Amino acid sequence: MVSHNGLAATEANNYDYADAVGKAILFFEGQRSGKLPTSQRVKWRGDSALSDGKLQNVNLIGGYYDAGDNVKFGWPMAFTTTLLSWSADEYKSEISSVNQLGYLHSAIRWGADFILRAHTSPTTLYTQVGDGNSDHQCWERPEDMDTPRTVTKIDANSPGTEAAAESAAALSAASVVFKKIDANYSSTLLSQSKSLFEFADKHRGTYSGSCPFYCSYSGYQDELLWAASWLYKASGESKYLSYIIGNQGWSHAVSEFSWDNKFVGAQTLLTEEFYGGKKDLAKIKSDAESFICAVMPGSSSVQIRTTPGGLLFTRDSSNLQYATSSTMVLFIFSKILNRNHINGIQCGSAHFTPSQIRAFAKTQVDYILGNNPTKMSYMVGFGSKYPKQLHHRGSSIPSIQVHSAKVGCNDGLSDYYNSGNPNPNTHVGAIVGGPDSNDKFNDARSDFSHSEPTTYMNAAFVGSVSALL
16 A cells, blocks of 8 residues: 555554564663662663762662763653653553563652652652753763762742642552552552642742753643642542642643643543543643644644654754654544544544544654654664664763773763764663754764653653554
8 A cells, every 4th residue: 555655554664563662661771770670671780879868868769860861850750750650551451462561660660769759758859869060061870970969859948849740640640550569559659649749739839940951831730730630540539620620721722742841641631531521621621632733734723843754843952752742642642532432633624533643643653763764763772773872871881890990070071972983882762852853863972952862752652652562
C-alpha cells in the first residue's frame, strides 16, 4: 500500500517496539543517583552522591540526575515519575507482555522513594540537590563529583506550589500502580501525596528554587488540577472531584504538555471521568479536545506545525520533549474515545476519529525511531544509526571500572567534552533533544539543546511507544 506522496503507508513502518520500550526504560538505570542495587544492568555507572543532604541532617540519597548533568531537580523528577506511573497504569498488559513491567516498576519506585525521603515534614519538601551553575561549569562523572551539593527546600514560609503539587501527583500516580503489588507501599504513597497536596494548596506561591534552569511560566494552577486529578483517581474521595469542579475555571486550552504545563494531562484524565458520568466536567473535556485540535495536522485550529519530515515542532530547545508528551496524550485520548464508543472529535470543519488520532501519534514514534529525513534513530542504541556524541557527562567519560583515576572538572572539559570521538559509554535508550525545524540534526556534544537527554523526555516516550506494543 502506497500513499499519494510515495511514502509507504504508516502501518508498514513498524519498528521493534518491544525493543524500544525496553531500552527507554533501561535509560533510567543510567540516570540513577545514590547506591546502585545488585540488579543494576547499566554497568558503566557506579555509586555516586552518597552524602547528599548530610550537612542538613536529611537523607537525600537516590533519585535521578535530571539530564546530562549531575543535578537532581525535584520538580521535573516528580513529573518524570508521574509520567512513568501513568504509562504503567494505562499500558500495564502491553508492557507486561514484553516482560518490562517489573523494570518499569523499579524505575517508578526509584523516583517515588526519593520524593518520600525529600518530604521531611508536612510542610517541608527538599526540591533540589546540587548547584546548577557550578555543576554546569564542570564536566565530570557523577562518581567523581566534587561540585557543591547545595540543597534547596520549600516550606510554609518559602512555598513552591508547583513542586509540591507535582510531587503529590507523582506519589498518587505511583500509588495507583502499586495498589495490587505492594499495598503497604501504595498506602504510604497516597498518604504522603495527600499531605503534599494540602501543603501545595494551603501555602500557595510560585516555585522559583530551580530557576533559571526550571522556571514556572504557566503558574501553579495546572499542577494543582493535575495533582487533584491523580488524587481522585488514586483515592476515589469526592473532595478531590469537588475541588476540581470548584476550580475548573483555571482550566484552559493549551498546545503543549510539559514539565511546566500539565493542563492537558489533567484534562485528559478528567475526560475519562466525564465519559464515566461526571458531566460537570464538560468544560475540561472541551479543553482537552482543543489540545487535540491544536496538534493534529489538517485541523482548522492547528497551532503546532510539523517539520517537513512530519515531526511536531513546538520549540527548538529539546523539542522532542514536547513531541513525546503530545504523542503520549494523543494515544491515551484515542483510547478514551474508543473505550467510551465516541466516534471522534470535531475540529472546526475537520473530524478526527480515534484511529486517525492514533495513526498520527504512531508517525511521531516512528519518526523518533528512524522514519525521518536523516534516517537516524533519535534513541541512543536503537537501530544502526543513532547519536554518538550524547551531551551527557557520565556517558562521555570512560567509566570508573575502565579508568579508575579521578577525572577532575577541567580535565573532563578538555579531554572529553571537546573531543570529536563518540562517547565511550553507550547510554542505551536515551532520547536526545532531537532535530531542528528543518529535520536537521548535528550530532555534537556541545549542542545541548539537540543532543542532551532528559528523564521526562524518556518518560513520555515510554508512554508513547507502549501504545504500539
